[in-house]
Amino acid sequence: MGTREAESVPADSAFKLDDLEAEYDLYKANEQLEDNEVTVNGSEDDYGNKKGIDLVKETEVRYYGSPGPEAIGGNIPGFEESTVSVKDYYNQFIREKLTLNSAGSYVYSLFPIVKWFPHYNLTWGYADLVAGITVGCVLVPQSMSYAQIASLPPQYGLYSSFIGAFIYSLFATSKDVCIGPVAVMSLQTAKVIAQVSAKYPENDPIVTAPVIATALSLLCGIVAIGVGLLRLGFLVELISLNAVAGFMTGSAFNILWGQVPALMGYSSKVNTRASTYKVVIDSLKHLPDTKLDAVFGLVPLCLLYLWKWWCGTYGPKLADRQLAHSPKKQRILKRFYFYSNAMRNAVIIIVFTAISWRITKNKDKEHRPIKVLGTVPSGLEDVGVAKIPEGLLAKMAPDIPASIIVLLLEHIAISKSFGRINDYKVVPDQELIAIGATNLIGTFFNAYPATGSFSRSALKAKCEVRTPFSGVFTGCCVLVAIYCLTDAFFFIPSATLSAVIIHAVSDLLASYKTTWNFWKMNPLDCCAFIVTVLITVFSSIENGIYFAMCWSCAMLLLKHAFPAGQFLGRVEVAEVINPTVVEDVEAISINDQIEGSVGKSKSLKADKGAISASSGSNYKFHSKWVAEQYAYNRELNPDVKILPPPPGVVVYRMSDSFTYINCSRHYDTIFDHIKKHTRRGQLLHLRKKSDRPWNDPGEWEISPSIKKFFKLGKKNQNDIESQDEDVAIDNTRDERPLLKIICLDFSQVVQVDSTAIQSLVDLRKAVHKYADRQVEFHFTGIISSWVKRSLLSMGFGTVNASYSDESIIAGHSSYHIAKTTKPLADDFTTDSSGSSQLQQSQEIYAATGTNMPFFHLDIPDFSKWDL
Structure with a gap:
């Protein structure tokens, strides 16, 4: 074989890939080579083999991939990889946050209006004006209706509406969300009022329903703003979507049936604060007690649904079909349908209030044919500093968690949903500050808890609102109503308000499509959804919320405690x-044979x-490691046959973070697999039965002495030889391989803890004892520097007392190398077209630390190792 003198390589240089290619060409040209392995760029030694060049640190490696044979032993530059330290973590994540600039940025982030308001313009202003007035017309009747749900006078719904719209615009990061009274929060407020009032004497003049509602707003505001300032908004994400949908649907069903008695005119005969199923039963029992109010309830309800269908669905489709030749008329008609649909509540309220005024004017309360809303104070008469009686907050404590969850969860879910739809970022922590400030300031106006409304937010988005400043216009509409329309509010039929509530709340009921989608996505999520609805209906909304939270946390815990780790096999893919x-x-x-090299x-x-x-x-085929249960996991075509790891090699992929919750299960899974597929280093069938461990005694056999006593069999030569129990021998031979390598894929492990690392140490001791030799532990795909630091601290990854130089079983260390391209300064070539191109050189480096031979970027191809 021809030779080439070794080149002089500077100590700080990388290994040139061009040299590797030239050496490979030389290897392919020589037909007398008997081995596929060749060292590159060196001279021959006494045995005719090529010697590698001297670098700063010479390390024998295997090089996989093209160019070159599949495995080439060679030299690469040494790379001493260091571990991460607490100082590194401080410099990376904490140091910048403790500066004055970061403090200023934090304060600046508390008022998002400062960022966008200087850019405000007439285009934005017109869009916000239209959206604000449209939503304001919807908010006025809805707020009075929701105040009824909360068992409060209607003016308190108006107070919550205007102050929420004003304050939220200063702190919001969502342009679409409309803050104010909502159905579910109003129902929860009514529950709190009923439970707290039961702890005081009946008709207590100090602790009234408005006082309790305002105190609830104070507590919710303090908690919300505290969570937001501490940037703990991620806690809201612990409750899953299906759980939220479950208690929202159950609550909507509760509200809907709670309004049926008022819709039919016999609200005084049904306790709407009882469990939903009892309200349903009582409402059906009292159907014979229906009064004239049913006309002012059922007729508006039917008109609302018909109006919504015509203006929201059929009308636009008809416009598309009939006016396809005239896009301008089509656009105008569809906008008319849109705004008509948005005004349906207001129009229905106005029409039936006029009818109510005609039949109830000049009649006292006893002689009115229908029940009307009654007196609504004009202006802000009840506004002032909230006076909280002593001991009230303590009595409300048991009801606070459920109230805060409803307040925060509904708002965050709505704001994030509209942010994703309309392509802007919502900051959950800032939204919590916004809702906290809204409810805190609302206590000065005797408001009850307000949060984001899905229906009004959807209307706002369809109106193409541009900024949160539209809330100011909405608040002004409510203020105008408070000061100018309270005399007309007196004659609003209560049944009509109930119809408005039922119509609005019905949108919160999850459809059968939602339930079916939950089943298709995850059957357990579907079960959680259904159970949450049932608990909310048959027990209470609080229990439904707590079950939803517990279910979400339990699912999170179970997924960690029962990891879906997989043992891997290999397949050649291209x-x-x-x-x-x-x-x-x-x-x-x-x-034809497929060659693996380029060209x-x-x-x-x-x-x-x-x-x-x-x-x-x-x-270019390469080895891909896939789960052995790939047919079930659908990771690979079931017709493809995967190869198991080489004998004595176990490859296991962790499926989640490796922590104290799941480390014991991983330990048992791996060790059970080892005992099933590999044999002990000291063969038990060649040992005395009395020396075998109690938990692995082998197959049970009847003692020869017992056989003789009961004459269970004839005495033959074999029986005579086996009379002594201590020398019972199993003459069968164990063909399973010895355990040599355990490779753990950490590509999905983002964190570990001390308990988990100690379980790995225990596993290492157990397999060393089982194999009667030192077994290599290899780790691949580690994505966290702190995971690597934890492993190194217990002796994994490096050659040490657990892995001495003499005990390395594989016979070779394995490294990955990385290729980089660098331009050669002032070195140009001219192609056939005459244009000049800058020449480039390719160099290879050690991809990971050569001082950590058991850490790899990817799972090595163990089939090429000398095992």
Whole structure:
């Protein structure tokens, strides 16, 4: 074989890939080589083999990939990898946050209006004006209706509406959300008022329903603003979507049936604060007591649904079909339908209030044919500093958690949803500050808890609102109503308000499609949704909320405690660019040998194949590690047969963070697999039975002495030889391999703890004892520097007392190398067209630390190791 003198390489240089290619060409040209392994860029030694060049740190490696054979022993520059420290963490994540600039940025972030208000313009102002007035017309009747749900006088719904709209615009990061009274929070407020009032004497003049509601707003505001200032908004994410949908649906069902008695005119005969199923039963029992109020309830309800269907669905479709030739008229008609649909509540209230005024004017309360809303104070008469009686907050404590969860969860879910739909970022922590400030300041106006409304937010978004400043226009509409329309509010039929509530709340009921989608996405989520609805209906909204929270936390815990780790096998895969997919065939036959190096042509004959390719295609197959249960996991075509790891090698992929919750289960899974697929270092069948461990005694056999006593069998030579129990021998031979390597894929492990690392140490001791030798532990895909630090602290990853130089079983260390391209300064070449191009050189570096031979970027191809 021809030789080439070693080149002088500077100590700080990388290994040139060009040299590697030249050495490979030399290797391919020499037909007398018997081995596929060759060291690169060096001179020959006394045995005719090539010697590697001297670098700063010479390390024997295997180089996988093209160019070159599949495995080439060579030299790479040494790379001493250091571990992360607490100082590094401080410099990376904490140091910048303790400066004056970060403090200023924090204060600046508390008032998002400062960022966008200086850019406010007439275009934004017009869009906000239209959206604000439209939502304001909807908010006025809704707020009075929701105040009824909260068992409060209607003016308190108006107070919550205008102050919420004003304050939220100063702190909001969502332009679409409309703050004010909502159905679910109003129902929870009514529950709190009923439970707290029961702890005081009946008709106590000091502790009234408005006082309790305002105190609840104070507590909710303090908690919300505190969570937001501490940036703990991520806690809201602990409750899953299906759990939220469950208690929202159950609450909507509760509210809907709670309004049926008022809709039919016999509200005084049904306790609407009882469990929902009892309200349903009582409402059906009292149907014979229906009064004239049903006309002012059922007729508006039917008109609202018909109006919504015509203006929201059928009308726009009809406009598209009939005015397809006139886009301008089509657009105008669809906008008319949109705003008509938005005004349906207000129009229905006005029409039936006029009818009510005509039939109830000049009549006292006893002689009125229908029940009306009654006196609504004009202006802000009840506004002032809240006076909280002593001991009231303590008596409200048991009801606070459920109230805060409803307040925060509903708002965050709505704001994030509209942020994703309309392409802007919502900051949950800032939203909590906004809602906290709204409820805190609302206590000065005797408001009850307010949060984001889904229906009004959707209307606002459809009106193409541009900024949160639209809330100011909405608040002004409510103020105008408080000062100018209170005399008209007196004659609003209570049944009509109930119809408005039922119509609005029905949108919160999850459809059958939602339930079916939960089942298709995750059956357990569907079960949680249904159970949450049932608990809310048959017990209470609080219990439904607590169950939803417990279910979410339990699912999170179970997924960690019962990890879906997988043992891996390998398959050769290659990427095919622009193939022709043939649907009526199943497999592909390869007639010609496929070379793995770049530039070698391949021809494929697809007489039975799903893929056909041109004869000039280049395929580079490489080993891909997949789960052994790939047919169940759908990770790979079930027709593809995967190869198990080489004998004595176990490859296991962690499925989640490796912590105290799941480390014991991982330990048992791995060790049970080892005992099943590998044999002990000291064969038990060659040992005395009395020396075998109690938990692995082997197959049970009847003692020879017992056989003799009961004459269970004839005495033969074999029985005579086996009379002594201590020398019972199993003459069968264990063909299973010895355990050599355990490779753990940490590509999905983002964190570990001390308990988990100690379980790995225990596993290492157990397998050393089981194999009667030192077993290599390899780790791949570590994505957290603190995980690597934890492993190193217990002796994993490096050559040490647990892995001495003499005990390395594989016979070779394995490293990954990385290729980089660098331009050569002032070195240009001229191509056939005459244009100059800058020359580039390719160099290879050690991809990971050469001082950590048991840490890898990817799972090594153990089939190429000398095992």
